[in-house]
Amino acid sequence: MKYLNKLYELGCFTRQDVVALTGNNQAAHSLLHDYINSGYIERIRRDLYTAISLETKQPVANRFMIASHIAEDACVSFHSAFEYYGYANQVFYEIYVTTVSRFTDFEYDGITFKKISPRIDSGVIKTNTGIRITDLERTVIDSIYGFEKIGGLEELLRCLSLFPSLSTDKLIGYLDDYGLANLFQKTGYILMQFEKQFSLPTSFFEYCMSKVPKSKKYLYAEKDTLAKQFVLHEDWQLYAPENLKSIMNKGVDLDG
Helix, strand or coil, X not given: CCCHHHHHHHCEECHHHHHHHHCCHHHHXXXXXXXXXXXXXXXXXXXXXXXXXXXCCCECCCHHHHHHCCCCCCEECHHHHHHHHCCCCCCCCEEEEECCCCCCCEEECCEEEEEECCCCCCCEEECCCCCEEECHHHHHHHHHHCCXXXXXXXXXXXXXXXXXXXCHHHHHHHHHHHCCHHHHHHHHHHHHCCHHHHCCXXXXXXXXXXXXXXXXXXXXXXXXXXXXXXXXXXXXXXXXXXXXXXXXXXXXXXCC
């Protein structure tokens, strides 16, 4: 148990971390083998481990810490980042991990870890507990970009309704990094519903409007049963529900 306290401090660690701790590959191999058999640590997936609490018999590493250790660039993102910040309407049994590294989705301790390839590199921060995560504004832009696949429109709106404020400069920076006209279109339309809540200036929406494409678009993939419910919001050249917030109030499922 010579190295157990250090492994508790690490919480989540790789085989290479154990090599650095013990000094050589053979000693690391023996330690991992012995500690796993003794129940001191547990294998999460290939080359990734967590210490097990002697008191609770539960993993020391939480899902956010595990997600951050899947790869060197891995970070908690999308709805999972909302959950970390405390702005999620629901708690999912899956965690979204943005990374360029290849890994197959896997399950550990009842949580499915799902890979998402990044569209941009900016907006990742590291907490004082070592968790890598997209900042709030990057999380918002990512989630507007991919809400159809991750939680749905109603959940996104409910998460947004919990926010106190957002940084205009950061939002614009991430939108520019994406460089997608349709994302400016969707972001401007959606965030306009929360204009007063987020204290977003008129200049932000004017900037988004300046990037709106000439062709009309749908807020999300057109579906025969839903298209009749959409109206054209001419400022945004966007077909979308007439009253976006009514989706939250009525619990209408526009993604099913």
